[in-house]
Amino acid sequence: MVRLTRAQQQERTRAAVLAAAREEFAERGYADAKIDRIAERADLTRGAVYSNFPSKRALYLAVLIGSIEHADAAAAPSPPDLAEAVGAFARVWLERLPLTGDTPAGASLRLRSLAGVFDDEPGRTVLAEVTRLEALLLALALESCVPRHTRRVRLAELALTLLTGAGHLADAAPGFGDPFDVARACRHLAGLDLADTWDPPHLPYITPARPAQDAWQPPAELPDQVTGHPVGFDADGVIAVLGAGRLAAAEEAVRAAHPDDRITVAVVTDDPAEIGLLVRLRISDLTGCLRRVFAPDAWPGLRLVLDEGAVLASALGIQDPDDATEAAVRIRAGKISARAHGRGAAHAAAAQWRGLPNVTRRSS
Known part of the structure; x- marks a missing residue:
């Protein structure tokens, strides 16, 4: 035996x-x-x-995570234009809609529905933040289909709104509506003029990053939630440590950074058993769809890691991170060359390249 x-x-x-x-x-x-x-x-x-x-909620989230197929589809060219990209993403997303004969409980599980699961204020706040991060990731993939520096976050938000609404309706009124019509509608969203521009957050409360020359010991590699590949932290670029309640700040790092910067967002939480699983579920779901639609060279360049145990945060000198944390550093030549903490930190550390010597500035 x-x-x-x-x-x-x-x-x-x-x-x-x-x-x-x-x-x-x-x-x-x-x-x-x-x-x-x-x-x-x-x-x-x-x-x-x-x-x-530790709880029924944690167990339910683990079941939903286990239902997501992580295997990538065969490599295929990215959709040829923006409209087709939105439509292709919608078709993949809509595959989760319930099938004829599904029980109400089975339909909710297939939909990966969170209805009634996070009805407390902390959970609702994190859901809003992680949805904004989802929209950013989808937008960065869509932006590979359009001229450089063209923002498509509002388009991504609108597509996710329509798809999520279709999911809720399928849960409440099974059989109503045609998913192919929803996919076609998403495709046509690309033709709307949404006045989608990025207004840099040059707000009075954003303190410039503090210059530093701090040695640090990068931790072991962590998996990138976008690509599934291991991520190291010794390359030049920006690392933003964001609590689960501050995930929307990821775009501030993306838009303020130098085009050649490697941007890493490390998500931290003081509730890994539930909030951490919620973030993992939603991001795994979204990126699984992206990998089926876009070729690897069109995947979002943003690297996203779940810093369970705050290993990366601690190595950067960020103590006791929680869901409200926002801190960021710039890494240059193996050292921490700038630090920022508090609201606006991701933008401050990312924008710090403008004051560095021998760095080509972003064209206007």
């Missing part, structure tokens, strides 16, 4: 809990699912479930 190691036994227990939870959520839905029944389905104790997942 083969004796399992402690780690192997824990992994087996976790897999059994997830399989049982998926059955429970698919049969009864999130609201009516019970931890006791999940434990019974898995032939485990209630304590064994809670030793792996």
Whole structure:
């Protein structure tokens, strides 16, 4: 008889809990699912479930994450123009709509619905912020189809609004509407004049980044949530450490940075068991769609890592990060050459290149 190691036994227990939870959520839905029944389905104790997942919400999020297929589709050219890109993204996104015969609970699980899951104020705040980050990532991919420096965030926000609305309607009134019509409508959104320009946040409260010459020891590589590839942190560029409640600041770093800067956003939270899983779920879902539509050279250049345990933040000297954190540094020649902290930090550190010698300035 083969004796399992402690780690192997824990992994087996976790897999059994997830399989049982998926059955429970698919049969009864999130609201009516019970931890006791999940434990019974898995032939485990209630304590064994809670030793792996601290709450029903954390378990539900883990089930949804497990439902996302991470395997990339075969490499294909990116859509030839902006309209086709939006339409192609919509078609991929709409594949989650319920199928004929799905039960209400099964339909919600297929939709990866969060209805009734995050109805508290912290959760709603993070959902708003992570949605803005999703829109930025989609926009950066769409911007590969148009002339350089052309912003498409409003288009991305509008497409996500239409798609999310279609998902909610499919959940509430199954069978209503035609997903092909929704995809065509998304395609036509590209022809709207949305006056989408970026107004740099030159606001009085943004303090310029503080010059520094701090040595630091980069941590081990972390996976990039956009590409799935490991990310190192010793290259020149900007690292923005953003709490889950400040994710919208990622665009301030993107727009203020030098075109050749490598921009990394590290997401931190003081609630990794729930808020951290929520961010992972939403970003994995969005980037999974992007990878099926756009060729690798059109994927967003922004690198996004989930800094669980605040390993990267600590290495940068950022202590006790939480959901409200906004801090950023500029890395140059292996050292931290500038620091910024507080609201506007991502913009301040990214814009600091303008004062550096021997750096070509962005054309106006």
